[in-house]
Amino acid sequence: MRQSQLFTKTRKLAPADEVSKNAQLLVRAGFVHKEAAGIYSFLPLGLRVLNNIVRIIREEMNTIGGQELSMSALQNAELWKKTDRWEQDVWFKTELKAAGETGFGWTHEEPITHIASQYVSSYRDLPFAAYQIQTKFRNEERAKSGVMRGREFLMKDLYSFHADQADLDAFYEKATQAYRNVFSRVGLGERTFITFASGGAFSKYSHEFQTLCSAGEDTIYISREKNIAINKEVLTDEVLADLGIERTSLEEAPAVEVGNIFKLGTRFSEPLGLSYTDAEGKKHPVVMGCYGIGPSRLVGALVETLADEKGLVWPEAVAPFKYHLVSLGHDGDDVSKAADTLYDDLTKADVEVLYDDRDLRAGEKFAESDLLGIPKRIVVGKESVATGEFEVVDRATGKVEKKSRVEVLAQ
Amino acid sequence: MRQSQLFTKTRKLAPADEVSKNAQLLVRAGFVHKEAAGIYSFLPLGLRVLNNIVRIIREEMNTIGGQELSMSALQNAELWKKTDRWEQDVWFKTELKAAGETGFGWTHEEPITHIASQYVSSYRDLPFAAYQIQTKFRNEERAKSGVMRGREFLMKDLYSFHADQADLDAFYEKATQAYRNVFSRVGLGERTFITFASGGAFSKYSHEFQTLCSAGEDTIYISREKNIAINKEVLTDEVLADLGIERTSLEEAPAVEVGNIFKLGTRFSEPLGLSYTDAEGKKHPVVMGCYGIGPSRLVGALVETLADEKGLVWPEAVAPFKYHLVSLGHDGDDVSKAADTLYDDLTKADVEVLYDDRDLRAGEKFAESDLLGIPKRIVVGKESVATGEFEVVDRATGKVEKKSRVEVLAQ
Incomplete structure (x- = not known):
């Protein structure tokens, strides 16, 4: 494209109220426009970067058999009441005319579980995995990290559905590898660590992918020897013993969470009635996993980690132009x-x-x-x-x- | 793809509360899932159709020089107060923590005009055209037309920016041809008519693209001879005289509006301060046009017009598979x-x-x-x-x- 035709231009100054390095540079270079704190529009150059990241993620999701769908932003409150998440503080809620209260999806476990319940009845319908790449909305208290933590942001979420824990465990390994591929392909492979974080009722740990980044909100402890890290939130002697790591070998570093994978077990399938009948005619709740990456957050992480004093630096795979x-x-x-x-x-x-x-x-x-x-x-x-x-x-x-x-x- | 792997299945019955033919068939075939009245998720087969339509629209927008961007759904209320559109009834409004009232974009003239004002100062910065393909939200009173009129829906909007009316008029003709190409490529060319509708302060008429459809909410009068139509809302003797059409030659038909192009003039650039300086140093407001197509509405229009008693019928260009x-x-x-x-x-x-x-x-x-x-x-x-x-x-x-x-x- 001819730059004389591009409607955006670079500018000397970033918005006065913008404190994050990523948004300062992205605004100055004309990649994003700041609508309000934590709310950004992606301008042509920024959208090209975002789309390149999305393309890489989509390819990796398709490779492990993910089926893409697009769920509504407006949510059916009844589903969220069943899982006790309707009262959470993070919602943007609003009123549907003649139909009562609704809210805008900040995550989509409830609707995907409900959708799956429309199609799963037998063990023959399992396993499968479905994913979405869409805007999500979170009413964040503070929004000072630019596109790394927006009040609206693009999110890829993959959900997997299994007859039992062993099948979930096997797929979880495949998803982990797909995530490694994504971070490697977008140019963050070397500074991104799979990180042990707190689990839920169904697994001892969840796994985050954390990218070393001075602007990151998390603190992780890296074991270079094992090429893994531990989130400060779960760093206990028990965890160290589980992983066979000496505390003295760890290296503390600030990091940003760029991905999160989680064994949900039956946390959502039980309250929402997603079950299947096995070969003997016995009914079981479906065992689920979920796997998230925020493409717009990755844009921010790339800027925070790769930009220099002269400006942005894009890896070729995600650059707006070669x-x-x-x-x-x-x-x-x-x-x-x-x-x-x-x-x-x-x-x-x-x-x-x-x-x-x-x-x-x-x-x-x-x-x-x-x-x-x-x-x-x-x-x-x-x-x-x-x-x-x-x-x-x-x-x-x-x-x-x-x-x-x-x-x-x-x- | 192997159908044994596809997680959706067909079903005998549509939801009992679904009155529209398009949603009944799309739900039965597993193309969409109904979340609530006027709120649909697009399942893998439906998303493939939607993406094919989006791809065609994107190609046509790029051909006429459109630059794609992606604007936030969350809106800065201050911009909409300047254009007197903040009090409209169609909004889904909500509260941003520690930042006051906001709403979800049901159209985007205000933010695009504001963005343009950041980059336009001289006549040398004009003309240009930018477009978005994104979800919009409208708090519709009734939602009985399936995906043809959703409370959230996918929308392509192109906006053009010009130094004067003559330049807008020339681009408007190019955009009109691009729209004809879109409807022809998705398989609706023969039943879609450019239709004269009410204008604004800056042009006598706007133009809609109306597709003949028994489930359409509009009534149009077709002149087969001139290959145009007139929306019932503006059918007066004056209009007929303008267009040189005899009333007796017209054919009445129900239709659905699948596109709308509009000369905005300075309706938005004046209140939002989008102006440029000409070669003589004189300041003028920028002259704008806007051009909308709803890809999700097109999915509905295709079903309403092409499906038969056995089910859906997709033209090859938009079909989920060949x-x-x-x-x-x-x-x-x-x-x-x-x-x-x-x-x-x-x-x-x-x-x-x-x-x-x-x-x-x-x-x-x-x-x-x-x-x-x-x-x-x-x-x-x-x-x-x-x-x-x-x-x-x-x-x-x-x-x-x-x-x-x-x-x-x-x-």
Whole structure:
């Protein structure tokens, strides 16, 4: 896309009331717009990043057999009364005309369990897994972490349904691996640890995926040897004994929870009547698991962990464009023409490129380019016209290479 | 996908309180789940249809230069007070903790105008167009039209921004053509008419796209000769004179509004301070247009207009799968093996196919297949094993053809 057409622009200042690094940079670069505290709109560049993350998550969910659906935001209060979660403080509640109280989904275990109950009756209907990638709403008391903790946010939740605990346990391992794949593919694999956290009535622990991040709200203790971590909330001698870890070997670090997987057991299936009949005709409640990742939170975590003093830095897999093509030409000169030609070639080759075709000073263009954080910058200057070579600058490392048109297109 | 894995199933009965044909059929076929009146979740098959419609709309919006963004559902009340729309009856309102009243967006002119005001200052920043494809919320009094009029629904809204009326007028024509393309591609082109409806302060008429539909809430008068229609609400002698149409030539018909395009002029840019400076340094309000299509309403309109007594009928462009492969085999017999092989071949060729691999009676499978409405059914029976040919049944016409494996794969 030509940058002269992009309706957003970078700006020098972030909103005065914005305290988080991620939102400051994302607003300055024109990736998001702040509507109110904890409420952000995703502008074209930001939406491209978000969609890239969503695509990766969707692929991993499909690989483990997840079936995508989309549930309503407006909730049937009756279901939530059955599980004793209607009175929780986190709701945005409102009134349906001529139909009474409702609220906006902050999580969806109740409706998915109810939907499953419409289709499951026999052991032959199990197991299966269904997932949603949708906006959820939480009436947060504080909202100071930018897109890492919004009052509305995009969430992927996978739910699995099983005849027994052993089948849940096996699927839980598959989901764990899918989560590792997601974090690795979006560029957070090395700084993300599976972390033991508090369980429920049905399992001793749940597992979080925590990404090392100075702006994170959690504290974790990392065992480098075992490549796992323990949330401070559950760090007891009993847990250490369970995991065979010495307290002295642990490393304390701030982190942000980027995923959470949980064995729900029959917490929701029992009150909501989701049961099946086994081969002997005996009725049992369905055993469930749930698995969440917040794509909009991942955008924030990527900014918090990878951005530098010059601006955003995107890994290629999630970047809004692969290349930032920067022309140093003016008014249709040879440099502009060479840049136009390279842009056309890249576009024809289906390479995602943002083309800075504006007539601005080089310094201004480079500073903006650094702020946007596109992985590779291709500079077209006078030298390019003379030699046929382009300067290709790696945003993360600053490394500069000279490449020919053919080399650029071959990447 | 193997139908034995699909967690939804067809059912004999629709919810007792469901009066609309579209929701009755969609629920029976397992495409949607009714959460409450006017509130539906889209299950895997329904979501596939919805996503196909969204993909077509997105392509057409990108073709006319639309830049996609995603705005928050939660609204900043201050913006809506400036345009005198905060007191409207349609809102779902709620309270933000420690931040006062908010509501959920039922349309997004106010926030998009405010966002644009952050980036537009000069005539050089115009024109541009931005669009969103997101859930909107309306507190409807009655909700008896299934997914054609939901209390929450998916909506595509495009907004365009111009320096003057002439530029808006030119873009409006482009948007009109994009809309025609959308309705034609989703399979409603022949029964959809551009329809003159009431304008605002800035244009004499707005234009709706109305699809002929006995369940539609509108009444339109069609001029077959001019290939346009007039909404009953504006059918006056003056309008007829404007359009050069004789009243006696008109044909009355019920219809559903599937799209709406509107010249907003400065209705929103003036109160919200969206202005630009021209080349002479003079300040003007930006001239705007907006262009809406409801993808979830289109799902309903497709069902209302195309379904028959046996069930759903999907045009190929939006169908959840292209083929419904129905095996009449049992327990790994030769018929099952032949069906398995054809399924593998189709999957490898990236053909979207739902494979009914379940061990059920042929009559039951065919009735279910008719209800699901996938465009072509491929039947694998004993004869297929003997002759190497498969029966291919067209869902819409009932026409039966015999095709070889090569012919099926070549389609």
